[in-house]
Amino acid sequence: MSSQRGNTTRQRPQKYKNTTAFKNDMHDKSNKTKMINNLQVNHVCNRCKEVIEWKIKYKKYKPLTQPKTCVLCNQKTVKRAYHVMCTDCGKKTGKCTKCCKSEEVVEVADEQKPFRIDREMKFIIKKLPERRRRTFNRYMDKKIDEKMNNEELREDLLKKLEELKVDDKDDDFELSGDEEGSSESEFSDKEDK
Structure with a gap:
């Protein structure tokens, strides 16, 4: 933008554009990063959910090392970073566990566990x-x-x-006496030539 008085709109597009999107696990394949990327953000309002997802996407999310104190029950039960209320109190009051507002709370349904071979x-x-x-x-x-x-x-x-399942009868490929003899004579003829 120019310093010209009253000129508040820029006339050109931005000069430097990103050619590739940011990847938060490009140079860091640690278990901590994998855990953060797999987090399910729930029991919060839409706005707070977008904020937390942005932090995860751009590697700004810092998980808690120790539980925080809930603002309602005053117990050390807050396990998620950026939350001020525990999930139990949030469910009871119907409020967002991050901003404590009585807006519509997003609940993520538990997905079915993938099939594992026993x-x-x-x-x-x-x-x-x-x-x-x-x-x-x-x-x-x-x-x-x-x-x-x-x-x-x-x-x-x-x-x-x-x-x-393998049946022993199906996989027996025994040759009869005539076939065995003919195959041996063919090989011996080729060797003689």
Whole structure:
């Protein structure tokens, strides 16, 4: 902007523009940074949620090392940084736990835990030959993408594993006496030439 009196609007766009977006974990892959990036911001109003998310996004969020004192119950129960009220008091009063205003509070629904393979399934999968193991992994990835209930998914995967289990009768590839002799004679003829 110029120092000309009354000229408050700039006529040109900004001179230096960022070519790439800021990444808060580009040079820092520590567990602390991962934990901060995975935080769920809830029990606060929309404005406070945006403020905290901005702090997380631009690496300005500093987590608490020790619990803070709640302004309502005077107990050391505040576990989140930038909050002044514990979640219990916030739920009781219906106020934002950061600014203590009676605005609409944002609640994040708990997501369903991702499906994990238990010991029994790991043991069965380990016994499968490579080709069937890959078939099962493709099938499992497809089913996980369908957003099934964990119990239904487990039952479905166990059925598929039972289908893929190795039968000793299926994998016996014994050659008969005629085939063995003919193959040996072919090799001996090639060696003689």
